[in-house]
Amino acid sequence: MSGLCKLATEKKMAFEASLERFMKCGCGLCGTCAMDPTGDLVCIDGPVFKGNQLERITEFGKYHRDSMGLKKEC
Numbered sequence: 296m297s298g299l300c301k302l303a304t305e306k307k308m309a310f311e312a313s314l315e316r317f318m319k320c321g322c323g324l325c326g327t328c329a330m331d332p333t334g335d336l337v338c339i340d341g342p343v344f345k346g347n348q349l350e351r352i353t354e355f356g357k358y359h360r361d362s363m364g365l366k367k368e369c
């Protein structure tokens with residue numbers, strides 16, 4: 296998905312992606328689904344993010360978080 300986002304950016308094409316994260320509250324209270332470094336919450340700001348939003352999310356395509364919130368390399 297990250298590769299497609301990079302390709303779409305290179306080709307100046309519109310791109311959207313539906314992201315998945317472990318969610319505990321699902322309503323913006325716990326922060327479990329926050330994306331680094333923007334702090335966008337997948338549960339209320341997403342799950343669909345546009346290409347310009349994805350470009351600012353540095354963890355996109357690099358790591359994910361497990362159910363305990365620990366970083367896991369992709």
Ligand code: FES
Nearest residue numbers: 321323325326338
């Ligand atoms: S699941 Fe709790 S803030 Fe998103």
